[in-house]
Amino acid sequence: MSGPTLRLPGADGALHSYTLRGAAAVGADATGAPPRSRTAYAAAHVVADPLAGNAPDAPARLDWDATLAFRRHLWSTGLGVAEAMDTAQRGMGLDWPATAELIRRSAAEAAACGGALVCGASTDQAPPELDSLDEVVAAYTEQLETVEAAGATPVLMASRQLAALARGADDYAKVYDRLLEQVARPVVLHWLGPAFDPKLAGYWGHTDPADAIPAVAELISRHARAVDGIKVSLLDAELEVRLRRLLPQGVRLYTGDDFNYPELIRGDSAGFSHALLGIFAAIAPVAAAALRALDEGDTARYEELMAPTVPLSRHLFAAPTYYYKTGIAFLAWLGGHQRGFTMVGGLHSARSLPHLAEALRLADAAGLLPDAELAAARMRRLLDVAGVEA
Template sequence: MSTLLLPTPEGALEPYTLSGTPADTSPLPPPRTRTAYAAAHVVADPLAPNAPGAPARLDWEATLAFRHHLWDQGMGVAEAMDTAQRGMGLDWEATARLIRTSGAEAAARGARLACGVGTDQLDPSDARLESVITAYGEQLDVVRDSGATPILMASRALAAVASGPGDYAKVYGELLGRTEVPVILHWLGTAFDPALAGYWGYADPAEAIEPVAALIAEHADRVEGIKVSLLDASLEVRLRRLLPEGVRLYTGDDFNYPDLVLGDEGGHSDALLGIFAAIAPAAARALAALDSGDTGRYRALMDPTVPLARHLFSAPTFYYKTGIAFLAWLNGHQRGFHMVGGLHSARDLPHLAQAVRLADAAGVLSDPDLAASRMAALLRVSGVDQ
């Protein structure tokens, strides 16, 4: 077992001894009773320029290997989502390549892949309703050609130019009318992106529940599901109960996912979660337990991951991506702790130290000795002798 001298939130140092128990990462088939996607991050090339505002340069081998790791755990991969730094460092040129490349990898192994369709190639100064529709359409074509399920992501440009609920209905109605395959809608709350305030034309998300359900009902044959990332379990359940039969509610609630996926007498949520990228081995085994009706084991595996998730997604929530990449580095999925746009600097050392403690307690460190070695190196370079 390895012992680290870790900083505390109060600015002190205290020893922490890792459990030494490696996570079980042996391959698993996809779960049968739930559909589960892990939203994957991208791995920056540590030897290439990746300054804020610069074009993203990825370590493509490591980026794709991480997706195969998730597929090996039975997870579907949600590609080119906000977890992959859409709107926070990953430009459209790199995104389009990522979608096409991941599509080819998924097709080669028959794996589940869904890809984000947005409007981030659009110059904000050119944003109009028609240009938003055009931008969505361009990206929809790229995802369609990749063979993946499209995810119509919430659009900052649409939020900026829409004058009310009617404009959202117009844009989504036109897009759903032209799509050739069922899509997943995406409702991202302001904790994840403050620029999406007032999405769907309502200042209070609670007021948008019925209109969103009505939009989906109107186009039910074109909507495979909707991902909801409001961090409000009651609103998610309310929407879930209004959905037409056959339309899935994918929880994007990285605080309350165990209860939402387990469900109640009225149904359950499926999952499309950034945290699943960090806890894939534990989540996969919890879902396998749920398949066999063993809710006790499901709880025993899933519940210990919640403190880690709530820590990684703590305010400012949109910096959760830093914790996802950090844990990928600790677990040996990338050479260095680097992110496009320099986003690896978005969380401080006490935050990362607490992530180590909680990841160890959650049982999601695949090689505790490697994790300890890498964390010790980060501590030393940060001025904390071990």
């Protein structure tokens, strides 16, 4: 039985008929237990209050019911939630007051349902330019205290202020040494490449990320008891594997590679990566089912489920990669997880209509839009606003 048909814009500027299949890749019975062999977090987006301002540079105003309901959805699949990360528009519309409230509310939800939670701690409440490394440490410490007080595991996010201030690898070591000596529980480190944030180019004190790997591995070895793992988002599988092989026993490598995640998570005889991924928010039921198949040694089923999600992920994270959040929110709207397609900072306008139409096609092909009628009705509304006859 075929689903609804739409006339969708393509990259060629023309309209093309597309019939949604609306078939779910996994059923409701596949949700529930967390994967056993891999630790996996979905980095969650935030839902803007459509009746609030949320204009560029305005204070962020969230739809708290929908934002927290989406986190419960992620937990229900068996995945953990990575809160207040770049997917939640850190540095792109989500200010620190809203972030702090988000951390507190999500931690309370996690405690209530037993969901795994890690939360980003950064320096984005401080002025863009700081005068000293002490100020960077102080800004990190304030946010660390917020995350730890909420009872969540902190993720020490890469800092724009540190990247601007540091004069070499030694400055990064000075900051991270001090932070890792004071944390109350093991933390996750965060290496976000310039594709995700151009202001983080040269992080760890090296222009070429390959040159930074030995220093990062040495830092983690010095503080192994204080480091749960490191999230690496370089979009370079070879570099990720190189760092993974240098980590001390018990320290995890969390892949943040939204291009190459299936093979990195599957791994090889020398090891594998765990996951902390923005794309997992869009593909949560499929990703969780695939990881459970991996638990059972069923690599064929793992590949069968993961393979169709890769074209979608590569599309959503296409350059400029930092606008991937728009596609994540768009798919949440098509899937019925929020009432409107609006984002803090007006970021819903960051991707073109043909880009969003292709996201719909690819999500449908991956079995991520089981309610085809709802997805079609919502896409028709968006096309109508744009003046397109669907």
